[in-house]
Amino acid sequence: MSIWNDKAGGRSLRLTACAASALLGCGVLAMPQQSLSQSLNTSQTSANNPDPTGGTSTDGLAAPDTSPKSKTPKVATSAGSDGPDAPLNPRLRLDGTDTLTTGSILNDDMRRINTRDASVDNVTVKRPGDGNDQQGIQLGSFTLRPSVNQSVNVEDKRTGSTDEKRTYLETDLRSTLTSDWSLHQLTITGDGTWQKNVSGTGEEQPNVDIKADLRLDLPSETTAHVTAGYQFFRESTDDPNALAGAAKQSAVNQFDGGLSLERDFGILRGTTALALTRTIYSNAVLSDGTSVTLSDRNQTAGTLRGRLGYELSPALIPFVEATLGRTLYDDERDSSGYERSSHSYGGKAGIEVDLGEKLKGELGIGYEQTDFQDPRLASIGTPTIDGAIAWSPQRGTNVDIGFSTSVQPSTTAGDSGYVAYQLTETITHQMTDNLVAKLTGGTIWRDYPSNSSASDETVYDAAAGLTWSVNRYLDLTSNVGYELTSRQTGDDTKQLRAGLGLTVKR
Template sequence: MPNLIWGRLKMRLIGIGVAAAIAVVLPVEFANAQVKAGLEAPEATTPERQSVLQRARPDYDPLGVRAGSFIILPSVDVEEAYNSNVYVTPNNTKEDFETVLRPAVAVNSDWNNHALSFLANGTIKRFAKEVSENNSDAGAFVNGRYDIERDVYFTGALSYQLLHEDRSSPDAVTTQKSPIEYQQGSAKFGFVREPGRLGFRLDAGADTYAYGNGVTSTGTRIIETDRNYTSYTITPRVRYEITPGYHAFVKASYNDRVYVNTPDTSGYNRNSTGYAVDAGTAVDLGRVLTGEVYVGYLSQDYDDSRLKSASGADYGASLLWNVTQITSLRLSAQRTVEETTLASTSGYLQTTVSPSIEHELMRNLLLNAGFSYVLQEFQGSSPSRTDDIYKTDAGLRYLINRNMSVGLTGSYGWRRSNALNTNYDQDIVLARLRLQL
């Protein structure tokens, strides 16, 4: 018990240190393509390490508005989508059209050294008939990198998001009236020192989740606050360059997940600690192949003896193959332990594999297609639950000029599970207009 208390105390001190460090050094990579990847080394933004869709296009990229040494990049996406199964139900499906507005403004530094980026964005969804699904999300991000010398730098990130849980979540209640609203906050800090053949990296962070209670269509209250928790993580990594273009690495990760309600309304103490130990290799063959693969072991142990530990092989990959200058292939794979508050279930092992292809048909006409498979293995559930989730999609984007582009995307997703009333099939067709400065 003293060791457990000391371990958790250390994680809290790390979390406080992360927040303090970020107040001085701020960081990184946003999903929005207008924001620089501040958490990565400067070399990560070079064309040979980017896929077809990531590369700069000087004739079509927005110029933004310069404010001193910063560039302001406002944008807005307007989407119209058809959804064949709004509530992702196995039968009695409801189809509908939805209009989505996605405003965003990014602010990027334009410095020779260091990097600092800001992003604020939102998502406003409105359905034609199923108005109970209407919702609005928002996010704010600060990212940065502080360069000491080449291949030696600090990184940091702060973010806050107001989100709504997807109906396909395993924790979503089928009869809930509207999507569950939740808040996610994140603070991350890193130090990288890789100037020679031997390199070291240390990442630490804290992620917190706060869910709002819901209500069923009949007015029954759904308790969601039992899901509120904070996860503290620390991940050291050491790498050694075998030959130019290849290096081996080992990394270890430790996490402490602490719930607000302990025990929860069902009487469970869902606090847990976990770790992962991996070894792998990274490859960097210039314009041809970059990325890494790793394999190891992971485990998550719960304070409540009634909750089964989640453990097993750990593996992952992130590879980019630029087959030609106009065609890129990607492969990503990862295994993680995810949280759930399903009855008698501790958590679930999630394995994700996603291959995709990107192609530049013309300089201003970009094509992409992909497939993803997700395996979710629920630990301790009775009877044992396993979900197989598949999704295939394809799309195109036509760049009209610096300030305007249009796109079309189609996807088909489906879930096959041995749990009752959880299977679904869903088609989504989406048209997008993007305006930017």
């Protein structure tokens, strides 16, 4: 594999590469294959409103959703769902919250590769005999769908002349708890990853991600969502804000809460949402055992978002959106003496599309500005592109593409931060009744202001995997992934990983 590296900082070349990777992946799958052709689904599906029964019709197609409707288009997940209506991968979500964490990007892709979706493009494939679909456990008016994946993995990570190799065990726990009430709905999803090195050296990267979404179907065409979440991860060594030379990076605890109201006013759609995030950083540990306190990074952030859409048709809704944000650090000044608290505001215009199971999603283009409380820190203003597109070019194939733009604060004295432009795509293909192939890839371009002491860098990642369903309770998984962090100054980092695993599910 040859990898080109732009050390001169050609931004147009990076953006061209991002667009090319998306078009290439989509174009390959668009070519005719022997799978059955797929027709458009004329009934409109809705965001966060899955079929509470999870039932299927006798012809093998997904049963229609008869739950109360919220008319925001639903974008299918590409990230290890338990079904077509599972929540979006946090890296691609469109609820106004941060779309970029500081955990390992390759770790996230490998977890997605390991998980076999219950169905592809909202079609439940017929199974011989008793079937292969994940039935779940009935708990009163709830259905629990748990799964455990145990895998053995190898990793080779190189930065300049430093080469770290390790063999490790990884346990992935996943579960979804969904209510089947006739009105309202509660969905709770949980993911957890535990790693243990068997040989070699390398950073273990545990992860916990729990989310809850209570949908309330209110009178007058109004839908409310009350959300809460918790995430734990270890900051990646390759993150620009990670502590250089640390043997153990900071563990990050993130608590989320939110409330949104959506209402139809005839041909107008209105949405108001409030999201709160509390982030706490633990101490990092240096190679000599010294503990470094990072509590000056602890912060609370809030975002208020308003959107107004105009229904040209049930499948096409242009919209405008405005966002106000405030970030407050626990310490008025960080360890370098800078006031990192900030105000942010932005706006965008875009369009929502919902053509049933064939094509759905949204895309918005706008501008975002972040002003820091310390006058020595320059404001960061940037054009933004955000969205998620789910396309099924043929029966049994899904192509999910996500775009996001976010402003990430810096921990370097005198630097405000950087703008992260991220493109992510996932291609899922049902090769046979019990064999699913996945290909994920993407890039993140970290663009620092011209007056910053840091230089731009780009991360490229790709992963591929196969999941063979032995029966409805057992899957065999295999995967391989590669990540390259290309820096204008300093050594590049290359990471290669492969693994074999076994999933037990119910």
